[in-house]
Amino acid sequence: MTYLLALDQGTSSSRSIVFDAQGHIVAMAQREFRQIFPQPGWVEHDATEIWHSQLATAREVLTKAGLKAGDIHALGITNQRETTVVWSRKTGLPIYSAIVWQDRRAEPTCAALREQGLTPVVQRKTGLVIDAYFSGTKLKWILDNVAGAREQAARGELAFGTIDSWLVWQLTNGQVHATDVSNASRTMLFNVHSNEWDAELLQALDIPPEVLPAVHPSAHDFGRVAAEHLGGEIEIGGIAGDQQSALFGQACFKAGMAKNTYGTGCFMLMHTGAQFQSSGNGLITTSAAQASRTPEFALEGSVFIGGAVVQWLRDGLQAIKGSGEVQGLAESVPDAGGVMFVPAFTGLGAPYWNAEARGTIVGLTRGSTVAHIARAALESIAFQSAALLLAMSRDAVAAGGAPVSELRVDGGACVNNLLMQFQADLLGIPVVRPKVIETTALGAAYLAGLSTGLYGNLDELSRHWQAERVFHPTMPRERAQELMAQWERAVRQTTAT
Numbered sequence: 307m308t309y310l311l312a313l314d315q316g317t318s319s320s321r322s323i324v325f326d327a328q329g330h331i332v333a334m335a336q337r338e339f340r341q342i343f344p345q346p347g348w349v350e351h352d353a354t355e356i357w358h359s360q361l362a363t364a365r366e367v368l369t370k371a372g373l374k375a376g377d378i379h380a381l382g383i384t385n386q387r388e389t390t391v392v393w394s395r396k397t398g399l400p401i402y403s404a405i406v407w408q409d410r411r412a413e414p415t416c417a418a419l420r421e422q423g424l425t426p427v428v429q430r431k432t433g434l435v436i437d438a439y440f441s442g443t444k445l446k447w448i449l450d451n452v453a454g455a456r457e458q459a460a461r462g463e464l465a466f467g468t469i470d471s472w473l474v475w476q477l478t479n480g481q482v483h484a485t486d487v488s489n490a491s492r493t494m495l496f497n498v499h500s501n502e503w504d505a506e507l508l509q510a511l512d513i514p515p516e517v518l519p520a521v522h523p524s525a526h527d528f529g530r531v532a533a534e535h536l537g538g539e540i541e542i543g544g545i546a547g548d549q550q551s552a553l554f555g556q557a558c559f560k561a562g563m564a565k566n567t568y569g570t571g572c573f574m575l576m577h578t579g580a581q582f583q584s585s586g587n588g589l590i591t592t593s594a595a596q597a598s599r600t601p602e603f604a605l606e607g608s609v610f611i612g613g614a615v616v617q618w619l620r621d622g623l624q625a626i627k628g629s630g631e632v633q634g635l636a637e638s639v640p641d642a643g644g645v646m647f648v649p650a651f652t653g654l655g656a657p658y659w660n661a662e663a664r665g666t667i668v669g670l671t672r673g674s675t676v677a678h679i680a681r682a683a684l685e686s687i688a689f690q691s692a693a694l695l696l697a698m699s700r701d702a703v704a705a706g707g708a709p710v711s712e713l714r715v716d717g718g719a720c721v722n723n724l725l726m727q728f729q730a731d732l733l734g735i736p737v738v739r740p741k742v743i744e745t746t747a748l749g750a751a752y753l754a755g756l757s758t759g760l761y762g763n764l765d766e767l768s769r770h771w772q773a774e775r776v777f778h779p780t781m782p783r784e785r786a787q788e789l790m791a792q793w794e795r796a797v798r799q800t801t802a803t
């Protein structure tokens with residue numbers, strides 16, 4: 307048997323999964339680590355704790371699977387994106403905590419960049435909007451605020467990396483400082499057309515090029531894990547940011563193919579092939595995981611509160627004891643009874659981009675019960691995702707393509723059949739849940755398998771992808787359109803004073 311090992315370093319936990327060559331899960335291990343909130347709007351991780359937790363799960367999964375390093379054909383890495391680490395090349399120790407993607411501290415730098423009129427330049431070169439979400443301004447913050455950092459950087463003593471680079475550095479005992487295009491495309495420093503760091507953007511953010519990792523395609527020989535870590539050497543054959551990795555693991559390789567990951571938030575990506583497409587509808591453009599040196603792109607939109615609304619039903623409203631109970635409660639009523647719930651707890655993401663919006667429940671009557679609210683909460687995940695898909699379809703049509711014809715789904719909340727059926731009803735297209743919903747890790751394993759010759763081409767991977775269940779739309783289109791209009795009215799009310 308041939309096996310692939312995927313390291314999936316997420317925002318709340320580190321996981322490792324062993325897959326067989328057909329993409330079936332053989333074993334899985336997971337560890338949570340600390341979330342650090344030093345002040346409002348700041349979110350940090352301890353990069354060393356991330357490394358240790360990741361290594362521990364990799365060792366554990368090999369034990370669980372009864373395998374040795376020598377049984378593993380290749381290793382792939384996928385990671386929470388944008389989270390920024392700066393470390394000493396000499397000691398391998400971070401000079402500051404990892405600044406997490408959710409952290410907002412770099413907003414003043416972003417405001418200054420916007421004032422300098424850099425918005426169109428950033429958009430054209432990177433596909434991104436200027437936002438504290440991305441790594442570049444977090445890196446600048448560390449260089450500006452950690453004593454002696456700029457001097458050390460100028461002497462070439464510091465290394466910057468997203469979590470993938472940090473793990474590769476540790477796994478190879480400091481032999482390799484590298485990242486892949488999908489992670490680089492989230493830094494706001496990377497030209498996604500030429501697949502190179504961009505001198506103008508580096509200058510605008512005052513980033514010394516000496517700190518940057520080498521950038522390679524996502525399927526690439528990134529070096530070998532030093533024997534001491536996993537009991538033998540293993541080739542690192544693939545790297546991709548978690549959302550691009552999930553798009554890859556869902557075998558969405560062609561323009562117009564889309565996936566939505568229903569986790570704490572939702573991340574929807576649509577492949578646009580070799581075409582860099584700018585959104586006219588509030589989405590960002592990003593590099594897709596690339597099997598070769600040819601640039602490939604995707605449009606991306608995110609929902610801030612997805613499955614998290616179910617956590618709020620559990621912890622805030624205390625309407626359920628566990629997230630698994632939400633479907634039963636929601637199904638105890640035939641519909642939401644006119645209740646609309648917009649969970650704008652932290653503002654609204656794409657395509658609305660409204661930071662001031664706050665959570666709103668409208669349409670309550672004397673007959674409304676907690677079951678209606680639970681159903682409306684669940685439906686809000688689908689409404690927000692539908693708004694993203696509509697934006698993507700409009701962009702696809704504007705670029706001369708066809709609207710999205712099928713949505714592939716994954717993530718913790720995609721197990722909810724009621725939610726998936728409602729999603730299909732709203733969209734009017736099939737919603738397809740694959741047999742393996744660990745598509746993020748699978749994407750990284752596939753990339754590693756591709757670069758090491760286990761797989762010949764993408765068609766082979768497409769043949770592995772199998773649907774577990776297809777949710778076909780059954781709701782009349784007029785009713786779905788009426789509901790979407792009702793949703794948009796409720797969204798407008800989230801900022802009504």
Ligand SMILES: Nc1ncnc2c1ncn2[C@@H]1O[C@H](COP(=O)(O)OP(=O)(O)O)[C@@H](O)[C@H]1O
Nearest residue numbers: 569570571613614616617629630717718719722
């Ligand atoms: N049966 C369910 N119905 C709806 N949401 C669910 C269900 N089970 C879990 N969830 C939600 O899914 C999310 C967890 O998904 P996961 O993919 O593990 O998230 P993340 O990767 O963001 O940590 C949680 O927000 C949880 O509330």
Ligand SMILES: O=P(O)(O)OC[C@H](O)CO
Nearest residue numbers: 316317386387407548549
């Ligand atoms: O770790 P996740 O699944 O929350 O994903 C985080 C995203 O990559 C942030 O852009």
